[in-house]
Amino acid sequence: MKKLLCLALALAALFAFAACGGNNGTVSAPEPEPESSAPSKPEKITVNGKDISEFLIIYRDSNVPAKYLYAARELRDFIKENWGVTLDIVCETERVKEQEAEIYVGLINGRELCEDYFYRQYENGEYVTEIKGTKVVFASGSANGAHFGVKEFCDMLINGDGEIKDGRSTGNKKVLRVACVGDSITQGINSTDPQNLTYPAFIQEMMGLDYFVYNLGLSGYSICRTDTYSYIGHSTYKRSLDIKPDIVLFALGTNDGNPGQAEKNWVGTNREQVFVDTTKEMLDAYLALETNPQIYIILPASLFKVGADNWNAVPWAANIEKYSLPLLKQIAEEYNLPTVDMWTWSLSHPEVFTDGLHPKDNTYKDFAQAIYDGIKDTLRKPE
Numbered sequence: 001m002k003k004l005l006c007l008a009l010a011l012a013a014l015f016a017f018a019a020c021g022g023n024n025g026t027v028s029a030p031e032p033e034p035e036s037s038a039p040s041k042p043e044k045i046t047v048n049g050k051d052i053s054e055f056l057i058i059y060r061d062s063n064v065p066a067k068y069l070y071a072a073r074e075l076r077d078f079i080k081e082n083w084g085v086t087l088d089i090v091c092e093t094e095r096v097k098e099q100e101a102e103i104y105v106g107l108i109n110g111r112e113l114c115e116d117y118f119y120r121q122y123e124n125g126e127y128v129t130e131i132k133g134t135k136v137v138f139a140s141g142s143a144n145g146a147h148f149g150v151k152e153f154c155d156m157l158i159n160g161d162g163e164i165k166d167g168r169s170t171g172n173k174k175v176l177r178v179a180c181v182g183d184s185i186t187q188g189i190n191s192t193d194p195q196n197l198t199y200p201a202f203i204q205e206m207m208g209l210d211y212f213v214y215n216l217g218l219s220g221y222s223i224c225r226t227d228t229y230s231y232i233g234h235s236t237y238k239r240s241l242d243i244k245p246d247i248v249l250f251a252l253g254t255n256d257g258n259p260g261q262a263e264k265n266w267v268g269t270n271r272e273q274v275f276v277d278t279t280k281e282m283l284d285a286y287l288a289l290e291t292n293p294q295i296y297i298i299l300p301a302s303l304f305k306v307g308a309d310n311w312n313a314v315p316w317a318a319n320i321e322k323y324s325l326p327l328l329k330q331i332a333e334e335y336n337l338p339t340v341d342m343w344t345w346s347l348s349h350p351e352v353f354t355d356g357l358h359p360k361d362n363t364y365k366d367f368a369q370a371i372y373d374g375i376k377d378t379l380r381k382p383e
Contacts, residue, residue, distance in 0.1 A: 041082060042162025050101045050134045053085040060106025061093050062143055063195050065204035065213045068106040071138070071147040074209075075105065078154045101134040105146050113137045124212060125173040129153060131166055144175045147209035176382060178203075178213045179240045179293075181231070182251035185301070185367070186217025190358035197361045202368035203249075210382040211247075216240045222255035224271060225278045227263055229255070232278055244291045247380055249371065250283075251298035251342075253328055254357075257319030260312055266323050275323070279331050287335075294380045297332040297339045298371060300324055301346035306356035313356050340374035342367075 045052040059072040072089050080086045090096050092108045107114045113135045117128060122141030127149035130137050138149035148171055156164065180186050180200040188198030195201065204213035216239065221231045231237050231252055240248075256275060258264050266272065286293050300320050303313035325343055332339045346353065352367055354360040359367045 041158050042160065045079070045083060045157055045162050045164065047101070047131065047136065047164040048133055048166065052079060052083065053087070055087055055101040055103050055134075055136075056096070056099050057087050057089045057103045057105060058092055058096065058108050058111075059089065060104075060108060060143075060146075061091055062106075065198075065201045065215065066143040066209060066211075067205070068143040068146055070205060070209055071143055071150045072105040074147065075103065075150045075154065079157070082158060102136075104135070104137040104139075105150065106143065107137070107139055111135070111137075114139065123172055125175040126171070127152075128168065128170050130168045131164060133166070142175075142212070144173075144209045144212055148173045174383060175209075176211045176246040176380060177243055177291075178207065178211050178247045178249065179243060179245035180213060180215055180217065180249050180251070181237075181240050182217045182249070182298070183221050183231075183255050184217065184219035185254070185358055186215065186251055187219045188215070188217065188364065189219050190355055190360045191364060192361055197364055199359070199364050199368045199371070202365045203372055206368065206372045206376075207379070214240075214243055214245070217251075220255060221252070222258075222264070223252045223278050223282075224256055224264075224274045225281075226271075226274050227256070227261075230278070232282055237282070241285055241289065244289055245286070245293045246291050248286050248293050248295045249298055249375075250295060251300070252279075253324035254300040254320060256324050257300075257316055259315040259319060264319075266319065272323065272327060275327055276331060279328070280335075283331070283335060283337075294378075295335075295337050296375055297328055297337050299328055299339055299341050299343050301342045301353065301367075302350075304350045304353055304356045306354070309356065311355075311357050338375070338378060340371050342370060345370045 057072050057076060059068040062068050076087050076089055098111065104111060104114055107117055113130065113132055114137055117139035122145055124142050124144050125148055126140060127145035128139040129149040129152060138146040140146045140149065152169065152171060186199060188194045191197045198215060200213050200215040204211065207213065216236050218231060218234055218236055221229045221234065224230060225232050256264060283295065286295055302320065303311055303317040305313045329339065349366065352359050352363040354363060
């Protein structure tokens with residue numbers, strides 16, 4: 001029995017030695033857990049003694065795709081994510097009675113803290129943030145500027161000690177300009193709310209306020225310069241150059257296939273050459289800009305027979321498939337430009353085109369999402 005006990009003790013010692021990984025009979029101490037170098041966020045936020053949970057966010061109304069609402073949501077969501085507090089958001093049009101603690105995203109009429117900022121001229125990404133008592137304003141000339149002020153304020157909240165005092169800061173960030181060049185689908189025909197329910201409006205929301213989206217759609221306009229309604233001959237084309245875009249979403253070519261207009265006959269004419277030459281002239285003009293814009297060729301969607309088939313959808317779609325699509329693909333390849341294939345996508349989503357040609361209201365969001373999915377991974381990012 002004594003021998004068996006000794007053997008057991010020896011085996012136990014041997015297993016302990018192996019478990020420690022030692023080869024000199026010593027046992028290594030466990031490695032200490034590394035300490036996190038990231039500073040901890042404040043447990044709560046107060047602005048001149050007032051808890052952040054007591055503040056109301058009021059945002060400025062906007063009639064362009066870049067909405068102050070998006071910046072207001074950024075602030076609300078940041079506070080909720082980090083401190084579990086959900087602040088109420090209202091638009092200035094609701095004309096709420098002034099409360100003790102308010103945050104203004106953009107300049108709000110009737111609020112004293114905003115008055116001194118109304119008469120300033122602002123660049124698109126310029127902002128002034130002022131904290132005075134229990135009022136905070138992100139003053140700017142656009143939602144983009146307010147967005148940058150909100151981002152700076154959020155950094156102050158997460159990296160500070162939780163006590164926000166009176167102060168004022170200014171900044172001016174670059175905003176990337178996006179030119180949505182196109183026809184009636186870009187303009188938003190068939191939408192009951194052209195300010196908010198269009199493809200450019202939805203794509204602005206998807207891109208965020210580091211970008212400013214211009215809706216440069218012209219209903220009924222085509223590429224070929226020989227057409228009565230040619231995009232290159234309209235002042236909107238000049239505007240698309242004058243804004244010096246950083247990104248161009250080129251969505252033309254649908255109306256070039258309209259079989260109901262004799263001037264758009266492709267058979268026995270030089271229309272293909274005119275189409276190619278006009279497209280290249282436009283692309284060359286964009287590429288010559290000092291911004292060296294990133295250009296995406298948005299291939300046209302198909303048409304679908306709906307009801308009385310007001311568009312004569314089958315022959316129109318056949319023209320697009322036979323002429324516009326291959327020519328645009330050829331040009332994109334020659335210029336080494338990316339394409340977004342809305343033709344193939346549309347064939348799987350005919351329900352989006354409620355009148356056979358155009359999306360309507362929230363189906364414009366589906367259309368915009370398909371384009372955004374096609375560009376988001378390669379989209380030029382802010383510096």
